[in-house]
Amino acid sequence: MYYFVKVAQKEHVTQAAEEMHVAQSAVSRQIHQLEEELGVKLFLQKGRNLQLTPVGQLFLKRAEAILKELEKAVQEIQEFIDPELGEIRIGFPHSLGIHLIPSVVAAFRKLHPNVKFRFKQGMYPSLIRDVINGEIDLAFISPYPEKCEQVTGEILLTEELAAILPPNHRLANEEEIHLSELKDDTFVLFSQGYSLRPIVWDACVQAGFSPSIGFEGEETDTIRGLVAAGMGVSLLPEMALRHTSELQPVSVRIAEPKVTRTVGLIRRVDEKLPRVAETFQRFLLEYFKDHTTK
Incomplete structure (x- = not known):
């Protein structure tokens, strides 16, 4: 399934194989076996590239969702073993990346030096979309969205x-x-x-x-x-x-x-954050409480 998603993204077996550091024949074999198991054609040859069939496009959406859930499950297990080794996926706009993001991350890592961060910079609509789609756990955003029912959060400052x-x-x-x-x-x-x-x-x-x-x-x-x-x-x-x-x-x-302008922190509604992200969220609320009252 992972090979299938990568080939669908690249639309090319060779490029997918190179990115995954595996032999092209191994990728082709896995795609063929997947098509045989499903009983459908997932790709059509279009010149030197591959193109998803309609059923392939349908399967891609499900496969990506399944792999995201699998990745989340592995992360939860790792955090259960040691929450200090987790990873926080966080988004932010450019205007907050010059000073605020480096400052709060540096302060947090003094207390939790082994926690990793995966950053994603984006514009206002894309940050909300990435939170809703589960691409990131948390997003700094400005202004704080008051009328989006799919996200929740707090105004930090x-x-x-x-x-x-x-x-x-x-x-x-x-x-x-x-x-x-x-x-x-x-x-x-x-x-x-x-x-x-x-x-x-x-x-x-x-x-x-x-x-x-x-x-x-x-x-x-x-x-x-x-x-x-x-x-x-x-x-x-x-x-x-x-x-x-x-x-x-x-x-x-x-x-x-x-x-x-308001600067807020958002997350998906009714979605339990990974433990390490919850720790970061609590830290941020205290951090900005202290820094805005001094």
Whole structure:
């Protein structure tokens, strides 16, 4: 079944065999035996590649689900023997990967040095989808999804967004500004699909204007660099401004309206987490409780 899934993913026996470090003949033999046992053709030859038949596509969905459950069962046994040797599969958006993720993982590994992490970076919709599909155990996400019935979790923190301006901007020396003072400026925003974009857009609308978008980017470093180079203005969360670089924009607090984002931790509804992931979840709740009250 494992060979079948790998061949289906690669659509090529040779490539699948190379990735699994086994002989091509062994893979072909296993696929043939599986087809004989099921009494159906799972693949059709299409040039040099293989293509799943309709029944092969149906079987692939079940096979992937079965292998995921098997992997989970093996992990549970390993954790039962020693929960300190488990692995945590965790997702996060790019904006949290610069400072927050390294900080909390480093703090956790001081207490549990043998626990492994498998990281998956993604955009807001894909992180929710990966949690629902069981691709990851937990996901840091921002903003926290209030209306998704298939996931549950907790808000870990709420942080303010600040205006970032070029060093020579007319408001660069102000301690705080009203967002409406930027209505005539060009904005550098995240691309469509990134959760910070609607937060910034909605804040501008609340301040009485629709932002004029001059540039779009997909990473906080890109946004900061473009602003520092004088390409426009933007809004970024506090934690995204802790990292410094050669091109550094000016950060100014926004007095009105107050612009914030929530950062949460989500998991699947009615799904028991692996013991090691439960331990990490409890650690995070205490970690952010301590760090937000100090």
